[in-house]
């Protein structure tokens with residue numbers, strides 16, 4: 225293990241040719257230094273001449289604070305990275321996001337009092353206010369013509385993609401009363417961006433917010449964060465249980481609908497409120513409601529109202545959306561999902577670093593076909609589903625997928641049950 229680390233750490237740009245095979249755990253889960261000065265990457269192979277541009281990414285890059293070692297991969301501190309690809313060369317730079325999590329010192333570790341994803345708070349939480357961690361390490365989103373780092377909390381950071389400098393810290397809690405916010409935005413053709421968040425205290429709700437594109441005629445004269453500061457709540461969805469809102473990472477959007485799969489993975493708000501006494505992490509507050517179906521919320525974008533069509537499907541955890549579109553009287557929703565929430569547990573370092581542990585929480589793509597216009601659509605959906613299912617089954621790899629591709633709908637009711645994934649492509 226130590227030998228492999230030396231060889232990787234010896235060159236920040238990657239492995240030397242001919243090095244021994246390196247355990248990826250040793251590369252992915254170790255703390256790295258930031259490189260504010262650009263370094264030249266060693267190239268293996270040939271980069272096509274036509275590839276030219278900057279690839280900006282964010283991800284965990286530091287896994288301890290003082291003597292405290294983080295327990296969960298999602299708690300790694302956000303490191304911004306830029307890969308400048310030009311003239312068949314790659315130049316690399318990186319910079320940590322100056323979050324409270326990073327900038328609190330070991331002797332006054334404010335971060336250890338915050339509610340992190342999978343690492344519990346320390347004794348500091350007994351004497352300091354406990355807020356959600358601001359570690360925006362998940363994604364980069366374009367909002368109002370600017371680039372922001374996002375996590376699952378309501379704090380986002382505007383960054384300069386050229387220098388990797390952090391320019392502004394923006395609290396969506398103040399702008400749109402959000403306690404959490406998805407890490408992945410959806411975009412309209414006019415440049416508007418949409419986010420979905422949760423507001424926990426009464427009147428609690430899931431909220432869709434719209435961030436307009438920048439006004440190009442005024443752009444040079446105004447604050448670049450102005451579009452984000454004009455964030456507007458365009459739709460609300462009530463929670464089935466305000467004390468147990470669903471854990472959300474992303475949502476889908478079509479021309480006319482927002483689509484949000486409310487999964488059985490919920491945040492127990494009572495556990496969150498007693499975190500100060502119990503030094504808990506967000507993971508400690510998550511609950512999987514055994515046997516509870518997913519509720520699929522369809523919200524009409526034009527009116528902001530939830531569709532009368534209610535749709536459920538068997539329990540699953542949707543993390544990412546693959547695609548969503550309207551076809552005839554259906555919404556075709558392709559999602560990347562899991563049977564349950566085992567995956568989140570498997571990102572604890574005790575499992576990630578255990579070479580004998582075999583992960584069970586594996587993702588797979590699933591297709592849901594959702595009728596969108598009530599009883600009439602439900603009847604039509606049966607026909608459409610048969611056709612679509614047959615087509616889907618032809619492209620899937622298992623006979624079981626074809627068997628799973630069935631939908632039952634009740635024409636007389638407004639609740640539709642999508643029985644099982646419409647197609648399951650396990651090979652993807």
Ligand SMILES: [Fe+2]
Pocket residue numbers: 362363407408473544
């Ligand atoms: Fe994500």
